[in-house]
Amino acid sequence: MPADEGLLDRIVNWLPTTLGFKRVASWILVPYWAHKTPVKPLPGGPHASFQHGDNVQCMMNLIMPLKVKSPIGRAEAALAIAQNKDAIYAGLNNVGTVHFARFVIVGDNICMFSVYDGDFTNYIRDFIATIGQVFNAVVSLVEGGDDVIPCEENVEAFIQWVHERDLYQVPDTPTDFLRDQEALNGDRAVSPVNDDLTLLPRKLVLQLRANPNVSLGSGYRAYPGYSAAQVRERLGLGW
Amino acid sequence: MVDTSVAKQLVQAIIDNLPAPVGPRRPVHTIGIGVKGEFVASNVARNYCIAEQFQGQPVPASVRFSNGLGGPDQHDGWSDVRGMATRFHISDGKGSDLIATTLGEFFVRNVDDFFKFTEIAKLAPYSRLSWWQKLCDLVKLKVPDRDPYLNETENVNAGALRYANQHRFAQLGVFQAAVIGAPVSYARASYHAVHTFWVTAPNGVRRPVRFSWQPVAGVCNTDPMAVPQDKYLFKELDERLKKWPARFMLMMTIGEAGDAIDDCTKPWPGTRLRISMGTLTLLKVSEDQEADGERISFNPNRLAPGIEPSADPILEARLGAYEASREIRGGCPFKWSKVDAG
Structure with missing residues (x-):
């Protein structure tokens, strides 16, 4: 502590660290x-860029408040995902641009975090085509979701709805x-x-x-610059 | 190329802003320590660059760690940029240098910017804000200026901030420098070469790249709220290396079309391909600090064939400025020209 520091100096230095x-x-x-x-x-969503590295491993972070804010509502959300496991895998394999996707319940929100390659609107469009019914099941439990389901019949509105819930x-x-x-x-x-x-x-x-x-941040990547397809191809996993 | 007179002016501008004369020593990064080590390239490095140090055989290396501040006084615990200058001792007695600092981006784009910066960012008296000034800042949701360190009576902070407020390209570098802190060890900081270089692969493909050293021991700074110590980094490094070698990974980021190639104030996104080029193992603090630390003259343009400087004006200016600085202190001369390195 410097010698010329007075009591008020010390208080003001300490002040910002206090909860009060x-x-x-x-x-x-x-x-x-x-x-x-x-x-x-x-x-929300990734910043627009034409550069290759910025258009692979893009992040989507959706936080969707549940209509029923209780363990019942959370259980409904958990059930909606569990009942559609096969559909999710089928969609994942068919679309081929997703590195990973996770559904997480935080408080009374169902969250979807994913890392995908390419354009955001195409990503959502592809998933509407392959697992639209999963989106419908989840979104029907979410505040404001009724306006955009069934997503197969409200494609553009659904994409906009998702974009508005994608985090900055x-x-x-x-x-x-x-x-x-x-x-x-x-x-x-x-x-x-x-x-x-x-x-x-x-x-x-x-x-x-x-x-x-x-x-x-824009995410911390172990192998930046590679698409899911490139990773699968180079690892001999087929695509 | 920056002519000799401009190079001398660059160095003089730095000398003119020193808190005290440094004699025949470096005008910035004055305080430093030389270390002996060895670099071994990764098994993929040679696919990207034909330079000798990336072919896989162990390459002896000399490293000088330093505090960024110019001046004869050592203030290890002050928030300051740190330097890591590395010479790869390749065959025929030649060297290839990689000069890096803990600053991710520089704060000026070219020589003109630098001279303007030095006009504005002059040493100025620095004193403690009164408690009510700090309180005013807190009410404005601003972070008050830190208290001066013991014996810190002047710095360039106010001028640097003024410059950055007027020039957006400088803001990232100035901001980073302001919050950079002090490492607990020279071996526990990341160092970035800032400039873009072009590397040539065996198939002739040339790629724009930026290099960074990442410490295997991890990054760790001192507690910014604690009273800083003036001298601990040399002893810590010596004791660390007596127990066990310290290692750094050399990471090379490959730029894409549209990335800032010739502007060291602009970062590249974290989404660029990042290649592990090898590991530097630091073995011991050099016994002859004069020869292996003070008289060795690094230059970011001293590059093995297979690595070329970009057209970054600051990188180009450093070629002459480092030589002008060397002449003042009588270090080892620059042996290679850009033509040799091409």
């Missing part, structure tokens, strides 16, 4: 700054996060600009208020 300050900040400061400097929700993927670098905010606000300024990098913490806090659920 974090609660007060959450109740008062965050709503205040959200009102003063409104932040729009950032769209916070970029790997803090400055790319700032660029996302600027792009959403139509700011495409180039140097020289008049930014204030010290506002980054507040911008992040307010963004996480607008997008409470996010995916952190």
